[in-house]
Amino acid sequence: MSLTTLIHGRTMTETVSAASNEPIVRISNVSKVFGRGAEATVALQDVSLEVQRGEFVTVVGASGCGKSTLLNLIADLDQPTSGVVDVRSKTAFMFQEATLLPWLTARQNVELALKLTGLGKRDRRSRAVELLELVRLEGSDDKRPHELSGGMRQRVALARCLAQDAGIVLMDEPLGALDAMTRDHLHDEIETISRTQGLTVIFVTHNMREAIRLGDRVILMGSAPGRVVYEESIPMPHPRVMDSPDVATRAAALTARLKEQGHTHVG
């Protein structure tokens, strides 16, 4: 299947290796402007993007490139100023901060998400315990957020995200605040879980190597105004190692590409 991205009137075509049926997310010529008149800020300009069912897409860009705005549009937390956002599945969201509710235990935080999906009271507890086991937090069910480490808190957030029973998981720099070792562990787990559960993941990061470590496809975004400048499928086998030379080489090439796009825009 061919995917088309419009960049400044130019057309670029990439081949997508993932599933070959209908795209689960289709964003067509979407722009998002905040404010009006002289104070208006263009957060996204003419962004087009398709994501296939089961695909793991990573989005990279400097801060202010509209990555989070893009996720908010896909999650239906915000509406585009123009263009069409077509999302064919329920979405779940994972933030940079774990955002666990401090008055609830780890298990209760997961249970709240289950409750809001309409799961009956009797099944909630056992399902929450299952999900916490899935993210390797067995035995920490009754801990409160402040008793957990940063990595464990993000694991709870991951379990809660899975509890929403959504086909698409949106991740907004969820590991940005973690130390390298914890982050590596969570890469492995997010990758394994998303594949075994058949999830579509859109993962936003500012770290190019993290994007290559995880993504079936990497999308580069430029800032002011936010737009897609380039995208590339990553054909390397999974699981990849973030510190490997292969990843580093690709990261350097893509980073150069991003800078070059930034220059052409500014110049």
Added chain:
Amino acid sequence: MSVDGSVLTPVVDIVDAPPAGSGWPRKIWAWIWPKALAIVLVLGFWQVVVWTGWRPIYVLPSPGETLQTLWSMLGTERFWSALQTTLLRAVTGFALALVIGTAIGIVVARVRPLRLAVGSLITGLQTMPSIAWFPLAILLFGLNEQAILFVVVLGAAPSIANGVISGIDHVPPSFVRLGKVLGAGTVSLYRDIVLPAAMPSYISGLTQGWAFAWRSLMAGELLVIIAEKPSLGANLEFARQFSKAPLLLATMLVILILGMLVDGLFSSYARRVRHRRGLTAS
């Protein structure tokens, strides 16, 4: 129009956190000794003033005599009947203030125009000395229970409403966003996220509301004396009229201790809530 957080700090916070020690006896001792010391200091100062002969002994009795009177007072039916009346009024008034204050707080926090109109009025009511309401209350209701309850509710409800408003104001926006992401509707957003998040501020509103309710009640019982119905406030007034200084002071001690006990309950509940959320220093 924002509610100043400092308004909501508890008026009296005598009960301090017990330091984490090993074993119950140590904890209890650590909890008791500051209070015991405070009592010894007060009684000592009082006794010294009595010894100086500043006022005659029938006006300012010694602590010993007062405590003796307190002890014998505890054996009279009149005292227990007065205590019962006062506590019943306190509980009824506070419960009413709780319901009214909470409801007003939620509505005002949610409805923006109302917020602009009423928000500062609530803070204004909070600064209004409750005793200033009594003449009006007596005109409206007469010398009866309703007049007292009216003023107790007016004293306590604004603090409680302010606690709710400030709590809802300070709910982190990320929690609200989370609620939307999880698909919470308005009811669920409030029940499961906003109100629990506002709890610490709500509890300090309740603590302050209690202090105001207790003060208003005592003022009310001094002013609105209902025949054949002894209360702690009425007992104070009688003790003054019949120049029974030891009885007067003994009753004052009871009022002080009751107020502190209830405040202590609120404080310890607030501390438990903060602790569960990891808001206390370990």
